[in-house]
Amino acid sequence: MKDLPKNVFAGFVVSLIALPLGLGLALASEAPPIAGIIPAVVGGVVVAIIGGSHVTITGPGNGLVIVLLGAITTLGGGDLYQGYLFTLAAVVFSGLLMLLLGFLRMGRLADFFPASAIQGMLAAIGIGILAKQFHIMIGHNNEAGNILSLLAQIPNGLFSLWESDSLSVIFAAIIGIFSLLIMVFYAKIRNSYFQLIPAPMWILILTIGFHYFCAWFKIEYPLDEKFLIPIPEDVMSSLVFPNFEKVLQVDFIFVVFAITLIASIESLLSIKAVDKLDPANRHSNVNKDLKALGLATTISGLLGGLNVVTVIARSSVNVNTGATNRSANFFHAFFLVVFVLLFQEQLRKIPLSALAAILVYTGYKLATPSVIKKIAKIGKEQFIIFMATVIATLTTNLIIGIAVGIISTFVIHIIVNRSIVLFITHLIKPNILMFKEKDGGNYFISIKHFCSFLNYYKLKEKLDLIAENEEVVLD
Helix, strand or coil, rough: CCCHHHHHHHHHHHHHHHHHHHHHHHHHHHHHHHCCCCHHHHHHHHHHHHCCCCCCCCCCCHHHHHHHHHHHHHHEEEEEEEEHHHHHHHHHHHHHHHHHHCCCCCCCCCHHHHHHHHHHHHHHHHHHHHHHHHHCCCCCCCCCCCHHHHHCCCHHHHHHHCCCHHHHHHHHHHHHHHHHHHHHHHHCCCEEEEHHHHHHHHHHHHHHHHHHHHHCCCCCHHHHHHHECCCCCCHHHHHHCCCCCCCCCCHHHHEEEEEEEEHHHHHHHHHHHHHHHHCCCCCCHHHHHHHHHHHHHHHHHHHHCCCEHHHHHEEHHHHHHCCCCCCCHHHHHHHHHHHHCCCCHHHHHCCCCHHHHHHHHHHHEEEEECHHHHHHHHHHHHHHHHHHHHHHHHCHHHHHHHHHHHHHHHHHHHHHHCHHHHHHHCCCEEEEEHHHCCCCCCEEEEEEECCCCCHHHHHHHHHHHHCCCCCECCC
């Protein structure tokens, strides 16, 4: 109980970030805005009660935007609302699959994918988010097409602003660009009072404040209603039930597996990353967390919400603001409910371009040049795997993209080993020898032949036996 104030405060700060992100991620997926708040609330409650992690935050994830957007647009056959209902059914089934993965103790799932391929997949997701949201950020809400065509349309979108005679489009672009500048320069402003409020919440405060400024001084608000977030008058009555009519169709099954794969990988990677941030050096029970995430996702889908995943950015804020246990996740959900129920009128005054700016910055961070440089620094072969995954994902879909990354890894390993037989022989069981010098000396770990993404867990099992303050010589 002594840490309760810390966790309440951490939950409140995280909710300030989760609110605009949840709304934005839902809109980016062509789902109703409330569909991005439901998973944060359900996940915050369910995972806080039965989860196996300690300081993680759950909610809608960046990595699923492209998958969900594709699902809603394709399953609905052009009818976005029906596509949303069909996608909710896919979300329910993906939750059940994640629940099954947890019971099957598949918490190591992320270890069986090449790291460079996963980085490539995340970078492609970031590019996809940026490509779609950039147009909305500059006031063009109706741009359509695949990721590459949307990227190609960006210069034309910028030039068309100079020729636009629509005051709403011009002001939407000004608000969007101003919001993006806040996201970019927020970390460079060292004022401690300014830093108390996260950048996304500053954007909401200023854009909503501008609306009230216009009303106070009787100035005509320059944005039409179509440029603002469409939140219904009664949020509770707007909750919908999934449509299960397509459960036996191939495209539906494909969507279920795609959602499950991306949600599981994103969550497992985030859980591992947050464990490293935990000041108490605790380790999460990933299988227990998978079960909790699966149950939360199923409930969220039944209520009209998107997938529940563990999210690294909000979790890191949670740790940095002093959270000590899972109750911070619960309080973040509690404050979101308070915001939605008490401030619906204010939320309807948020410009779409402001939320799009937050997502443009989010997409950029997933595919920032520093990520590419880091991969290239590791080695040429890793850069090839990374780029192959990015290109395949952008030109096809996420499942094919990650498959291309895995195949590229196999081919490179075979080339490096110069023998298919040798590669297959040591594929699952590398020859790993570990011993410790007498009288408290160093640990020595020797790996014969090679260690790959398929057998890395064998090496990790050995490394996990060694205390953090011990020195290891790796041969």
